[in-house]
Amino acid sequence: MRVGRSALLRGRLTVAGEPIGGQPLEVWRQLIGSDEWKPLRGIRTSTTGRFRYRARRGPARTIRFRYPGSAKVRGANAAVELRVPASSSIRASRGLVVTGEYVTFRGRLRGGWVPEGGTLVELQVYTRGAWRTFAQPRARRSGRWRYQYRFETIRGRATFRFRARIRRQANYPFTTGRSRTTRVRVRGL
Numbered sequence: 001m002r003v004g005r006s007a008l009l010r011g012r013l014t015v016a017g018e019p020i021g022g023q024p025l026e027v028w029r030q031l032i033g034s035d036e037w038k039p040l041r042g043i044r045t046s047t048t049g050r051f052r053y054r055a056r057r058g059p060a061r062t063i064r065f066r067y068p069g070s071a072k073v074r075g076a077n078a079a080v081e082l083r084v085p086a087s088s089s090i091r092a093s094r095g096l097v098v099t100g101e102y103v104t105f106r107g108r109l110r111g112g113w114v115p116e117g118g119t120l121v122e123l124q125v126y127t128r129g130a131w132r133t134f135a136q137p138r139a140r141r142s143g144r145w146r147y148q149y150r151f152e153t154i155r156g157r158a159t160f161r162f163r164a165r166i167r168r169q170a171n172y173p174f175t176t177g178r179s180r181t182t183r184v185r186v187r188g189l
Helices: none
Strands: 007-012 024-031 038-044 050-055 061-067 076-082 096-098 102-108 122-127 130-135 144-150 157-166 182-187
Touching: 007 076, 038 050, 050 061, 102 157, 130 144, 130 157
Parallel strands: 096 182
Antiparallel strands: 007 050, 024 038, 024 061, 061 076, 102 144, 122 130, 122 157, 157 182
């Protein structure tokens, strides 16, 4: 799932291939990186045993559907893992600089759920055929981050691509994700 989007989950409750209609299902949620299961609003199967559940926008998590069973039918569980990659905006304060000048990169994490102590953001530049991390600013509780970078030792003219990468972190319930890229042109002396 993308940050800020919901997903419609569908299923069917059957026993030996035959549908079980009109039965209650418990719905539980576990955030990625957590051991705690939280109960959500329950649902009921249709007469054909089908059910639908709208997973609202939010972090990466596992949704578990639980049929408690009956006197004649054993209970059952089924889980769906919703992977939501972290996302951030990114922009450079200037698009054209001369060697020796500074550019400030700014951005904001999307989707909320930033822990009290913030979370790390990797700033990367594409050079020599690969993305390389050059800084790790910390996003504040608001999700905003910034980093000032000075361009040095550039001769001639060069264009660099930058992006923000947010790795999976224990206290930040999103999978590894990244921003779009932004470009900065540098003119050497």
